[in-house]
Amino acid sequence: MADDFGFSSFSNGAEAEEDPAAAFLAQQQSEIAGIESEADGLGPSGDAFGEAPAAAVNGDMFEDSNGVTDSYAAIAQVDQLRQEPESLRKWREEQKTRLEELDSASKAAEVEWKEKAKKELVDWNLHQQEQMEKNKVNNRASEDAFLKECDDDSPGSEWEKVARLCDFNPKTSRQTKDVSRMRSVLISLKQTPLVR
Known part of the structure; x- marks a missing residue:
């Protein structure tokens, strides 16, 4: 039935249209149920990504069955549970050994440089001491000669x-x-x- 402005009035009968929000929610729930049924058996908790179920929202503290008490720690734990490709794991191990070798080589070079610097410092001090002794002898001799000439x-x-x-x-x-x-x-x- 239409009113004066051309709009039809809603009645509670069979002519009533469905609520669009309720229809959207029903569609989303059916899609989620389909995804969950496909993902059965893939992860430890039954979801597609192998993540543990979250017991907290927005970073709130919780205690998981594994003893994890922080949502960020739970995410880190899930990341560790996931396997990385073999090539990446191999590269990481090679990189770690290469860095350890470089570190040990740099420490050995540093020790060698320190020893060399100590030796050069001792040699420089000896040279300076000898030079000072020579200068003292030369200055005394020139002073004696000058005083003899003055007298x-x-x-x-x-x-x-x-x-x-x-x-x-x-x-x-x-x-x-x-x-x-x-x-x-x-x-x-x-x-x-x-x-x-």
């Missing part, structure tokens, strides 16, 4: 002392201060001494 008061040797202290070679004085003016003054004084 020498023989007449006429003053200019030789000054000449030894001044570097008159212009090639060697490139990197030092310019002492050309002082050199020229000393040479002129040597040639014509001051008269007092």
Whole structure:
């Protein structure tokens, strides 16, 4: 029966249509029942993936018959129960042995490098000690010679002392201060001494 706007009114009789949500749920339940009947005998719990039935939803804590108390641990346990292909298992074993060999080789090389470094450090210290002893001997000898020259008061040797202290070679004085003016003054004084 239609009302003023052209819509038919629903009655509770045989003309009533089915609820679409209820029809969808019924269809899904029948499909799930078909899948469960096909999967019988495939896994330890009867489902297609071999997973244990979940006793908790949204990560809640539960205790399984195997003693697992966490949903993530249950998933990890299921992953371990599944068999991986033979080629992957073989590759993992080879990779593990290869990594162990590399690790042991690197540790041996590290020990060898440490021993070599210790030896080089000892050699360097010995070389430095010898060099310091040589420098001490040379410095003492040069100091004694310098003091002997300073104490020498023989007449006429003053200019030789000054000449030894001044570097008159212009090639060697490139990197030092310019002492050309002082050199020229000393040479002129040597040639014509001051008269007092």
